[in-house]
Amino acid sequence: MSIDRRTFLKHLGAASAAATLPFSLVEVAWGLGSKPAEHESFTFAYISDSHLTHIKGTRFTSNFDRGLRKAVMEVNLLDPKPDFVIYGGDLAQLGKREELDHGLELLSGLRPPLKWVIGEHDFYLDMGEYWQDKISPLYYSFDHKGVHFVVLNSILTHEAWINQWTTPMERMLNMARLDNPRGSPFMVGERQLRWLREDLAKYDDSIPIVILSHSPLYKIFKPWNFWTDDAEKVQKLLRRFSRVTVLHGHVHQVLYNQIGNITFYAMMATAWPWPYPVSYVQKPNQVPKLTVFMNRADPFHSRDGTGWDILDMDSGAITNHYQLWLNENRTVAFDFKLKHPVDLKFQNPDKRIPPQLHY
Amino acid sequence: MKHRIIVFLALATPLALGDEFSQKDLERWRAEFNTVMEKGEKLFHSTLGSNQVSCDQCHPNGANTHPETYPKFQKQLGKVATLREMINWCLQNPLEGKPLPLDSDEMIALEAYITWERRGVPLAPGKH
Ligand SMILES: [Fe+2]
Ligand SMILES: [Fe+2]
Numbered sequence: 001m002s003i004d005r006r007t008f009l010k011h012l013g014a015a016s017a018a019a020t021l022p023f024s025l026v027e028v029a030w031g032l033g034s035k036p037a038e039h040e041s042f043t044f045a046y047i048s049d050s051h052l053t054h055i056k057g058t059r060f061t062s063n064f065d066r067g068l069r070k071a072v073m074e075v076n077l078l079d080p081k082p083d084f085v086i087y088g089g090d091l092a093q094l095g096k097r098e099e100l101d102h103g104l105e106l107l108s109g110l111r112p113p114l115k116w117v118i119g120e121h122d123f124y125l126d127m128g129e130y131w132q133d134k135i136s137p138l139y140y141s142f143d144h145k146g147v148h149f150v151v152l153n154s155i156l157t158h159e160a161w162i163n164q165w166t167t168p169m170e171r172m173l174n175m176a177r178l179d180n181p182r183g184s185p186f187m188v189g190e191r192q193l194r195w196l197r198e199d200l201a202k203y204d205d206s207i208p209i210v211i212l213s214h215s216p217l218y219k220i221f222k223p224w225n226f227w228t229d230d231a232e233k234v235q236k237l238l239r240r241f242s243r244v245t246v247l248h249g250h251v252h253q254v255l256y257n258q259i260g261n262i263t264f265y266a267m268m269a270t271a272w273p274w275p276y277p278v279s280y281v282q283k284p285n286q287v288p289k290l291t292v293f294m295n296r297a298d299p300f301h302s303r304d305g306t307g308w309d310i311l312d313m314d315s316g317a318i319t320n321h322y323q324l325w326l327n328e329n330r331t332v333a334f335d336f337k338l339k340h341p342v343d344l345k346f347q348n349p350d351k352r353i354p355p356q357l358h359y
Numbered sequence: 360m361k362h363r364i365i366v367f368l369a370l371a372t373p374l375a376l377g378d379e380f381s382q383k384d385l386e387r388w389r390a391e392f393n394t395v396m397e398k399g400e401k402l403f404h405s406t407l408g409s410n411q412v413s414c415d416q417c418h419p420n421g422a423n424t425h426p427e428t429y430p431k432f433q434k435q436l437g438k439v440a441t442l443r444e445m446i447n448w449c450l451q452n453p454l455e456g457k458p459l460p461l462d463s464d465e466m467i468a469l470e471a472y473i474t475w476e477r478r479g480v481p482l483a484p485g486k487h
Pocket of ligand 2: 090119120121214249250251
C-alpha cells in the first residue's frame, strides 16, 4: 500500500539506506474509469531543480546539496526499480562547470538510467555548450514500452536579448533572477518546432505522447517566466494525439492543468519552493484553477516544500505521486471521466486544509 | 526672556505656520523613501550571507514575506515576532549570514522594499 511507502519514506533515516522501498504497480488501478492498457504499464521517477551553488573551492551551498542527495537516495530505494529517471533541469545555479560537474558526481550514485532536460540555469553561461558536450543533447526523442517521449529545450529566447550583455556571467545572472524586469520570455523556437513536427509525423494519433520540457508549455505568469512564449504552437502540433502529457520543472511547486487534450504536471524541486504567482498582488496571473496548492512551506525546515516525483504510466495517462518531504505526499491522477487530472484526496473544495491557502 | 523672543519671532513671520507642507516637500519625501526602498531591493537581490544565496531566490518580488501579517505569533520562536525578526531568521538560516541590528539602515531598507512590493494589501496583524 502506498501509505506504507509514505510512512516508510517519512521515517527513513540515512542509516537505513540498505532497505528497499516497497512499491507495486498494482496501485495504479485507481478506479477513475481507466481504460484497458494500450501499452505495457511502467514507472519512472523525476528529479528536478537542484540549483547546486558553487561558493569557492570545494564548497557548495549545503542546503541545496542536501536536497539532491536525499532524492538520489530515495529513488535508489524504489522497488521495483523505476525504468528510468528524468532530470528536469536547473541542476546548476549559474551554469558553472564546477556546478554541473558536482551535479554529475551526486547523480552518479543513481542506479536507474537518466534522461536529461536542460534548464535556463544550466544554459545561459555558455549557451549549453558544456551540457551538450558532457551531458546530453538539448532536444531528442525516444520510445519506451509503447509511449513516445520527446525532450524539448523550451528555455531559448530572443537573439537580441542574448547578445546585449558584456560578459557570459552577466547574461547568466540576468536570466537567473526570476523577478528581473529586464528578463526575457522562454521559447521553443522555429527550428525545434520544425524538428518536432517531423519527429511526430512518424507516429499514429493513438500513441501516448509525453513531452518533457523545463518551462511549462502554457502561460501562467510572464513576470517570473512561468511561461513559454510559443507554447500554443507546440500545443497545436500535439492536438491530433489522443493522450498527451507534458511534464515540466522550473516552477518549484505542485501545479497541474488540462488544456484540451493535454495534461500538464509540474515536478517538485529539490532545492526550494516558490510562491504561487497569486501571492504577488501587483500583477495579474493565470494560475490554473484546477490546481490544489501545496502547503505553504515552513522556513524553519529547509526541506519543507521540496521533493521529487514518482510517475506511473498506464493507459496512456500518468499518475503523479508527489514525494513531499516534511509534508503529506500528494497523488494527482488523470480522471478518464472528467478528462482532467484530480488530486485523489484534496480536489473537492470541502477537503482543503488551511496551509493550502496562498496569499 | 527666551520665551518672549520666540513669541516675537513667530509673530514677525506669520507665513511659517506649524507643519504645513508643500507639493515639493511631498516629492522630496517620496524620493527619500524611494532611495531607501531601492537600496532594499538591491540588498534583497544580493548574496547577503555566506553561501551565495539571496532573498529573491525564494521570494521573487518579495512574495511570501507577508509584511501585513506582522506582528504575529511564530510557533518556532515561541512568541509574537516582528517582521524584522523574521528577516533576520531568513538571513541567518537560508543565507547562513549574520543577523542585522534591528534599527540598522540595511534592515530598514529591506523592510521598505518588502512592504512596497505588498502595497495595497490590507493590514492583517496576527494572520497566518
Ligand atoms: Fe529552477
Ligand atoms: Fe528554471
